[in-house]
Amino acid sequence: MYRNNDFIYEAVSKLETLINIPIEIDSNRPNYDALLRIKNEQFIVEAKKTVRTSNQGLILSKLEEAKYNSNRPIILIAEYISKKATEELKERGINYMDTAGNAFIKCRELIIFIEGQKKAKKEKINQSRAFQEAGLKIVFQLLYKPENLQYSYRRIAEKADVSIGSVSNVMAELEDLNYLLKTGDKRVLKNKNELLERWIVDYNQVLRPRIMRKKMRFLDKDYQQQWRNINTHINDGYILWGR
Template sequence: MRREEQIMEEAFAQLELHTGIHAEWKYQPAEIDGEADLFIEGGQFHVYIEVKREVRQYQLEQLLDQARQYRPFMIIAEHIFPTIKERLRAEKIAYLDTAGNIFVNADGTYVWIDGRKTPKKAKMITNRAFTKAGLKTVFCLLANPNAINMPYRQLAQNANVALGNIQNVLDGLKDSGFILQKNKQEKLLRNKKQLLRRWIDGYRETLKPALHIGNYKFWDKDKINKWRQLPFPEHANAVWGGEGAAEEMTGYLNPAELTLYTENKSALVSAWTLIPDINGTVRIYEKFWQDNGQSGERLAPPVLVYADLILTDDPRCIETAEIIYNKYLKGEYEND
């Protein structure tokens, strides 16, 4: 059973346990994740369903688009933050979480239950594709369309993971419907846009926090305005990510902070005279892949720049992320 199906099962079970509202549902992932009939006060209410582990600010526009296309529409998630619930109620979009909290306001049916806590449960079996090693590997698959058919040793080297992880990661992706075995020699990565969303969620929660080395500021304050001209130290193996890379790629975003990925933090700190500062706007992360970046190795791959921008939850960055997606990623990720 896939994670999304487990979330649906838990949410509807808690709903019936605590409210008596029965649901007949089916998990059938395609453009949406499924459908359900809810039996409320003697009536039957049909909904189209999208499932998320958590609902984040950056996902709202996509969910609103789905809600306009599939009516009535319901979001089911393990957890939905109060501010997100408020926005969904304002848009009259139904939601349900795994504690049994529900909102429905459509076609004369109105239900709003809130305040229930998610019950403690046994830890689910982890899909190895979304562990730290798995997320590094999936990144390489998303960044390089040919990586899915690389020899395992080469893929492991590019992802900076142990060779033994690769089979487990690919098995996890296959079980989740992201790999199609075309023939004995060739595999295809499929549902790439959905995989990108799953990867971004995992990158936010699991991988990116582990990669964070620290925040810094320039000793020479003038350097913040001359960041484009700063030469990378010879042994830093560094690239720009986030807002700096986005500005280089689009010319659309004046960076409020600078993100760097490097294999040698000390070389950067020394060459640029950076000072540790918890509120510093120079944010340094461990470079976790081995294949080259873009544009003379000064920029991270577009998929990582896109993710960095999305994870800011900042409207100006999300707008720039969409420019990058349409220019660099859409043709590949929506060509399944």
């Protein structure tokens, strides 16, 4: 079920790129925002949209309580964490990361410290990544089965056979292009007919030429005329084809 914490995947994807270490994330846990694994260390994720001076005290108090009540390390993941809050988190020994790539993670032999990263401004480009190869695969999954909209980025990535980073980028662009709306408890596609029409055009121009294997023709004209009656079942499965 969708929870409005897509920034968790954005932060993880950014950190993976910076440290070149795979990070596993499981957001399908009812008792936690997510579980995170880096190398052999597993963390309980506390997800907060932003940590600013106005809410810093309350969030730090909740993190201390979670840290006290858990036998596993806690990590705060946020879209934005103020400079003052990061200093306080480090002093208290609380792990954190944000979507810009800043991170403080210290657990036994695992130590990661990155600061000074700025969130890149979105560049306006003529051809959106949402309508390039990976994006077209993702959009297909969203149009084909609307329930896929509520899945985690990881599950959408698995269904579309693309990276989590691609899902994060494409979902953000769909939102910017007014095709996607995120509410507190779900995602909703907007302007679906327009999105479908654009997908059809770009699928034929971009994706279809890359997935087509080859064109073939019948050598026997009798077979060509009786093509509907040809047995397409084979020992290991069946053949799908048409004209």
